Amino acid sequence: VQLQASGGGLVQAGGSLRLSCAASGLTFRNYDMGWFRQAPGKEREFVAAISRGGGTTFYADAVKGRFACSRDNAKNTVCLQMNSLKSEDTAVYYCAGEGRAGGRPRAVAEYDYWGQGTEVTVSS
Numbered sequence: 001v002q003l004q005a006s007g008g009g010l011v012q013a014g015g016s017l018r019l020s021c022a023a024s025g026l027t028f029r030n031y032d033m034g035w036f037r038q039a040p041g042k043e044r045e046f047v048a049a050i051s052r053g054g055g056t057t058f059y060a061d062a063v064k065g066r067f068a069c070s071r072d073n074a075k076n077t078v079c080l081q082m083n084s085l086k087s088e089d090t091a092v093y094y095c096a097g098e099g100r101a102g103g104r105p106r107a108v109a110e111y112d113y114w115g116q117g118t119e120v121t122v123s124s
Contacts, residue, residue, distance in 0.1 A: 001023075001025040001097075001113045002023070002025055002115075003021055003023050003095050003097060003113055003114065003116075004022045004023075004024075004115060004116070005021045005093065005094065005095045005115040005116065005117060006020050006021075006022075006118055007019040007020050007118060008092075008093060008118030008120045008121075009120070009121070010122075011085055011120070011121070011122055011123070012122070012123050013085060013086055013087055013122055013123065013124045015085050015122075016081070016082060016083045016084075016085065017082045017085065017120060018079060018080070018081050019035070019080040019093055019095075019120075020077055020078075020079050021033070021077060021078045021079070021095030021115055022075075022076060023076045023077070023078070023097065026097065026113065028073055028076040028097075029052055029053075029073040030052060030099060031052055031097040031098060031099050031112075031113075032049060032050065032052050032098045032099075032103065032105055033052075033069075033071060033095060033097055033098070034046065034047075034049040034050075034095070034096045034097075034098065034105055034111060035047040035049070035069060035078075035080045035093060035094070035095055036093070036094045036108060037089075037091035037092065037093045037094070037120075038091055038092050039090060039092075044094070044108055046058075046060050046105075046108070047059070047060055047063055047067065047080070047093070048063065048068075048069040048080060049069065049105035050070065050071050052073075052101075054070065054073070058106060060106075066082065066083050066084045066085075067080060067082050067083070068080070068081045068083075078095060080095075085120075085122045086122060086124075087122050087123070087124040088122075089120060089122050090120060090121050090122045091119075091120060092118065092119050093117060093118050093119075094116075094117045095115040096111035096113060096114045096115065097111060097112060097113040098110050099112050
């Protein structure tokens with residue numbers, strides 16, 4: 001199983017980035033997908049998640065209204081559109097897949113597979 005995240009970079013505060021995660025080696029449509037982030041010196045934290053069918057999304061309060069998660073099961077990809085970025089959004093962003101139905105999408109421990117991370121730096 002491989003989850004390949006991309007799209008990170010350096011952006012000014014108020015700007016936008018779109019992260020993508022390409023999945024292979026798993027039946028993508030059978031997995032809920034999540035995005036997490038980890039800032040230097042901090043624990044990994046939940047950002048967003050999307051159900052396997054794409055009909056339900058979850059967001060951390062810190063990003064609600066600014067970030068949007070989507071997926072394309074035909075292309076085995078999940079995306080995170082990040083708008084109105086703030087300096088506190090600076091972190092390494094990870095995509096992850098969870099195979100158990102009815103799990104806890106906000107919990108790191110629920111996820112079976114993790115990507116390698118893509119770095120997002122927001123300058124103020």
